[in-house]
Amino acid sequence: MSKRENKLDQLSALFESASKVKLLDSLQRAKGNMEQAANIYLEETEKCLEKKVPLRQTKLELFFHDTSNSETLKSIQGDCHAGSKEQSLTEASREGQIPLKITSLNEILKWPPLSASKTKAKPKRNVRPVLRLYHAHDVAERTQCTLIHDVLPKDLANSLLKVMLEESETWQRNQWWLFERMVTSSHTASFYTSTEENKTYDGEVYYNGKKTESARAFLPEMEIARRAIRDIVNEKRKGRDRHEFEIQEYWNPNVAVANCYSNSREGVGWHSDELTYLGPRPIIGSLSLGATRQFRLRQIQESDEKSSRIISITLPHNSLLIMWPPTQELWKHEVCPQNVLDHLHPIAGSKRINITFREFREEYTDEWTPKCSCGIPCVLKPVMRSGPNNGRYFYMCYAGRAREGQNCGFFEWLDVSKRQNDYERKRLNLLQKQKNKSI
Numbered sequence: 020m021s022k023r024e025n026k027l028d029q030l031s032a033l034f035e036s037a038s039k040v041k042l043l044d045s046l047q048r049a050k051g052n053m054e055q056a057a058n059i060y061l062e063e064t065e066k067c068l069e070k071k072v073p074l075r076q077t078k079l080e081l082f083f084h085d086t087s088n089s090e091t092l093k094s095i096q097g098d099c100h101a102g103s104k105e106q107s108l109t110e111a112s113r114e115g116q117i118p119l120k121i122t123s124l125n126e127i128l129k130w131p132p133l134s135a136s137k138t139k140a141k142p143k144r145n146v147r148p149v150l151r152l153y154h155a156h157d158v159a160e161r162t163q164c165t166l167i168h169d170v171l172p173k174d175l176a177n178s179l180l181k182v183m184l185e186e187s188e189t190w191q192r193n194q195w196w197l198f199e200r201m202v203t204s205s206h207t208a209s210f211y212t213s214t215e216e217n218k219t220y221d222g223e224v225y226y227n228g229k230k231t232e233s234a235r236a237f238l239p240e241m242e243i244a245r246r247a248i249r250d251i252v253n254e255k256r257k258g259r260d261r262h263e264f265e266i267q268e269y270w271n272p273n274v275a276v277a278n279c280y281s282n283s284r285e286g287v288g289w290h291s292d293e294l295t296y297l298g299p300r301p302i303i304g305s306l307s308l309g310a311t312r313q314f315r316l317r318q319i320q321e322s323d324e325k326s327s328r329i330i331s332i333t334l335p336h337n338s339l340l341i342m343w344p345p346t347q348e349l350w351k352h353e354v355c356p357q358n359v360l361d362h363l364h365p366i367a368g369s370k371r372i373n374i375t376f377r378e379f380r381e382e383y384t385d386e387w388t389p390k391c392s393c394g395i396p397c398v399l400k401p402v403m404r405s406g407p408n409n410g411r412y413f414y415m416c417y418a419g420r421a422r423e424g425q426n427c428g429f430f431e432w433l434d435v436s437k438r439q440n441d442y443e444r445k446r447l448n449l450l451q452k453q454k455n456k457s458i
């Protein structure tokens with residue numbers, strides 16, 4: 020298949036109802052650049068560029084509604100506390116206030132069906148206030164998460180908090196490339212791998228599109244907390260449906276991302292956790308220590324009014340939020356800057372430590388991840404648009420990792436069942452070889 024045909028196929032996958040002739044025309048006018056071609060196609064067919072947006076609202080700013088620049092989001096959305104003022108860029112664009120200019124393939128695939136985004140200005144709908152949740156039963160009812168208060172023994176939670184506060188002195192702010200600009204998050208973070216479990220992972224990690232420092236080893240307190248949280252999560256998992264793409268066995272977290280928010284102004288913007296090494300439909304156990312903060316969730320796909328509502332969950336010291344699948348596929352989350360904290364924590368003051376326990380799956384290591392022409396492992400994404408590809412996963416160039424924001428256009432579908440079978444076959448072969456050796 021020629022390169023052009025390949026690109027045309029990718030565009031057809033994105034715009035299922037589009038005629039091939041129109042897509043080819045867009046591709047030619049964009050001189051083969053996929054993102055530009057997607058933009059040209061949308062501009063032509065949806066006539067959405069004549070709306071009332073100041074020119075400075077560039078593609079980069081539009082992109083921010085889907086990523087993690089909390090400073091920019093803050094300035095667009097207003098203060099976190101001003102719940103009734105809340106309005107995201109996605110909502111604004113759907114209401115015709117800003118042009119529906121698509122800025123990346125990722126963006127297109129995460130957007131609602133085109134039919135839902137026809138850009139004729141609709142009457143402005145009332146923005147619903149943020150829904151604040153405190154109680155576990157409300158969280159269970161309104162989200163795909165489980166909230167557990169006082170999850171660890173008190174002494175363990177306090178000693179873990181103390182060692183992590185010390186550790187956090189050496190953590191760094193994340194930086195990653197968004198188009199032509201380097202973006203820095205306001206909080207600090209680090210990546211840890213369990214020495215008890217690190218069969219799968221021992222080296223460098225790409226996080227938020229940037230190669231981070233080498234993984235650090237879990238501290239002894241982290242290992243104890245990991246085991247406790249692992250067992251609690253697996254117990255809670257018992258009565259839940261299990262999708263064929265998710266981990267079938269015991270959930271066994273082997274890595275963690277640790278975050279430190281020094282004061283109420285530090286946060287992390289809207290994002291979903293990267294699936295590349297977690298695989299589809301991951302489970303994430305998110306432990307909060309220190310100052311109480313608001314953790315916000317919103318659904319990506321908005322099939323009706325109800326689903327667009329921002330939900331804010333109060334996460335106090337020693338609470339665990341389990342994000343069940345498909346939270347990462349269907350929702351975005353953030354910790355947004357606040358003006359004030361309700362109270363200071365006796366050990367941490369205004370600081371909050373968060374540890375997200377995750378399982379890196381062996382069948383999703385770099386060995387199994389395709390590399391694009393930039394020579395680096397691709398990023399794994401789900402298809403969120405409704406249509407025949409809904410629920411599928413694909414690999415694409417991780418724009419920003421190596422070429423300072425330039426997407427090389429790589430795209431490949433992931434056949435999840437085949438991956439699972441291939442991995443299982445390889446694992447059995449290895450076991451057989453080892454057995455033969457030992458005879």
Ligand SMILES: O=C(O)CCC(=O)C(=O)O
Pocket residue numbers: 276278287292305314352353354373375
């Ligand atoms: O601090 C939190 O609660 C969330 C952190 C987070 O979203 C992440 O590490 O991906």
Ligand SMILES: [Fe+2]
Pocket residue numbers: 290291292352
């Ligand atoms: Fe996250």
